[in-house]
Amino acid sequence: EAGVAQSPRYKIIEKRQSVAFWCNPISGHATLYWYQQILGQGPKLLIQFQNNGVVDDSQLPKDRFSAERLKGVDSTLKIQPAKLEDSAVYLCASSFSRGGLHGYTFGSGTRLTVV
């Protein structure tokens, strides 16, 4: 079974630039999550989608971060403009259903460095 695919693997940008990350969840997984993991910390949920609808975006800095999952499959996370403190690994995860944790799988992440 293919895992959660993410790209790019690494990205280096200057502050105030914009950047986008892409995620393809495991086939059949209705729920998709974006987490931010800052060095030395555990992952923190940014946004959760159920199909193409947002379930929880309470910790998403909406002045600069946006995410979409238009067709209920792939998702993109965008940062515009980036700040130095956005340097982190952005992890995408997916699971079968909204409340169930069955099949919860993380992708390998996108490592963002803002300089």
Add this chain to the structure above:
Amino acid sequence: RKEVEQDPGPFNVPEGATVAFNCTYSNSASQSFFWYRQDCRKEPKLLMSVYSSGNEDGRFTAQLNRASQYISLLIRDSKLSDSATYLCVVNCSSNTGKLIFGQGTTLQVKP
């Protein structure tokens, strides 16, 4: 106060040692509990779920104390390959798959 608290370590132990990690959580309504393992520059991977009755998987034993809001992980006969960061993880609601992670405890097993 952090929702999930762990001692970041590092814990440096010799091969064959027994090591225990502890974790506390603040939300008494938390529903599900896990230990994840994260290797350097890799994604977190589920190590084991944690149940009130305690559960064991080979050299790993996990315990949950709901009254004290405390979770533990015991690793017996440590191997070099156990070197990693161990993340204590809590799910607070059956309506959402949101996982709340501790900052992780780093284990380094030395020959």
